[in-house]
Amino acid sequence: MTGRRRWSTEEILDTAAQLLRSGDAESFSVRKLAAALGTDSSSLYRHFRNKTELLRAVADRILLSAMDGYRPEGDWKQRVTALALRVREAFGQQPQLAAVWGRYGSGGAGSRLVMEELLQALRLSGLPDEEIPARYHRLVILIVALIASEAGIGTISPEEYEQGMEQFRVAVLGADPERFPALAHFARDIRPLGADRRAAFDELIAAQLARIESQLP
Amino acid sequence: MTGRRRWSTEEILDTAAQLLRSGDAESFSVRKLAAALGTDSSSLYRHFRNKTELLRAVADRILLSAMDGYRPEGDWKQRVTALALRVREAFGQQPQLAAVWGRYGSGGAGSRLVMEELLQALRLSGLPDEEIPARYHRLVILIVALIASEAGIGTISPEEYEQGMEQFRVAVLGADPERFPALAHFARDIRPLGADRRAAFDELIAAQLARIESQLP
DNA sequence: ACCTGAACACCGTTCAAGT
DNA sequence: ACCTGAACACCGTTCAAGT
Numbered sequence: 001m002t003g004r005r006r007w008s009t010e011e012i013l014d015t016a017a018q019l020l021r022s023g024d025a026e027s028f029s030v031r032k033l034a035a036a037l038g039t040d041s042s043s044l045y046r047h048f049r050n051k052t053e054l055l056r057a058v059a060d061r062i063l064l065s066a067m068d069g070y071r072p073e074g075d076w077k078q079r080v081t082a083l084a085l086r087v088r089e090a091f092g093q094q095p096q097l098a099a100v101w102g103r104y105g106s107g108g109a110g111s112r113l114v115m116e117e118l119l120q121a122l123r124l125s126g127l128p129d130e131e132i133p134a135r136y137h138r139l140v141i142l143i144v145a146l147i148a149s150e151a152g153i154g155t156i157s158p159e160e161y162e163q164g165m166e167q168f169r170v171a172v173l174g175a176d177p178e179r180f181p182a183l184a185h186f187a188r189d190i191r192p193l194g195a196d197r198r199a200a201f202d203e204l205i206a207a208q209l210a211r212i213e214s215q216l217p
Numbered sequence: 218m219t220g221r222r223r224w225s226t227e228e229i230l231d232t233a234a235q236l237l238r239s240g241d242a243e244s245f246s247v248r249k250l251a252a253a254l255g256t257d258s259s260s261l262y263r264h265f266r267n268k269t270e271l272l273r274a275v276a277d278r279i280l281l282s283a284m285d286g287y288r289p290e291g292d293w294k295q296r297v298t299a300l301a302l303r304v305r306e307a308f309g310q311q312p313q314l315a316a317v318w319g320r321y322g323s324g325g326a327g328s329r330l331v332m333e334e335l336l337q338a339l340r341l342s343g344l345p346d347e348e349i350p351a352r353y354h355r356l357v358i359l360i361v362a363l364i365a366s367e368a369g370i371g372t373i374s375p376e377e378y379e380q381g382m383e384q385f386r387v388a389v390l391g392a393d394p395e396r397f398p399a400l401a402h403f404a405r406d407i408r409p410l411g412a413d414r415r416a417a418f419d420e421l422i423a424a425q426l427a428r429i430e431s432q433l434p
Numbered sequence: 435a436c437c438t439g440a441a442c443a444c445c446g447t448t449c450a451a452g453t
Numbered sequence: 454a455c456c457t458g459a460a461c462a463c464c465g466t467t468c469a470a471g472t
Contacts, residue, residue: 214427
């Protein structure tokens, strides 16, 4: 409408982040982003090689915002826990970005901040330097997998969620006690995959940190 | 070509599984499945409400095949570990089904077998019955998250993988030692998210089992 | 009663042609 | 030098019309 106009990469990322934050984020597309910018989708391919590269850049900003105002506090275990929770929290608001991050990583300024803090915390644990990269790697795998998995469940549409719960109930509550004695016995207490994620997150991280601690020289 | 023909749900699932197993599985679509069956995609909507329901049914068969020939062996920890590895192995061949499973679960005969075996193993641990559902839930979250996350990384296209590695290397190897001392120090030993998944899987499960053990009454 | 063709409302990405 | 329109090659899903 206003004629041609050059968009900076920054403006594009901002608009994308905004679009993803808004309610209908489930159906983000390059075409919708272009429409929000008042241009055609083809113009965006000057700034990004493909949709993944664009989303990775936005995911990195989530990490950046997660680290905003961060101050390390407490012992190494508290620092790792606080860091993991911050990242989880930040992606909890943007579940589809969490999925991108889980698959491709982000590889920008935000991920550098997170990596640095996690490594610094581990260095305080008393682990010898040679053992830190492997422990670091496992912690990253754990944290990323838990956050991306939770986010994936968080973007299920209500109809699909209901379909899933229906089948879950049939499988669990309808289990024949002869063939599935344990399942029948616990049926009423078995929770679906999306339940109690925060508690499970805390506990699974704590277990891994306890494991590291128990193996200190 | 042979004129009209009624497809059983079984035949559809078989063909879908076969299609997903074959090389170009990355781009599975309802239309391609219909083409493989020699019919139109619209016919399939008589058997499934939507694509997710279809894929969930196929994912359940993966669990069924994972449990094929399974015999529990060893103590409870060995049983949990063996079970988790079997499921991981089965989905390793079908990564896009792992993604569906991680998001929606399967809720069929296969998932019932897995739930039963996991609960039976936990019952042998010595945990009191009241504590079993919560521990079970955490283990499921952990196992599902790790398998789905690994599978997600496994379906990245070579070009996208290379793009990601490029940015990863820049972020890690290019870290300024002043601002990122720990990252710069460990740069050469930091691995990408997809590396050493099997070892990380084993170790993260083991940590959780050790945690349960340490909290036995 | 069952199946199908055609359509609807979308995608990501490319590239010749325009200004 | 930059942007755009139009096209390519797809999607999942619905439903009137056919047999």
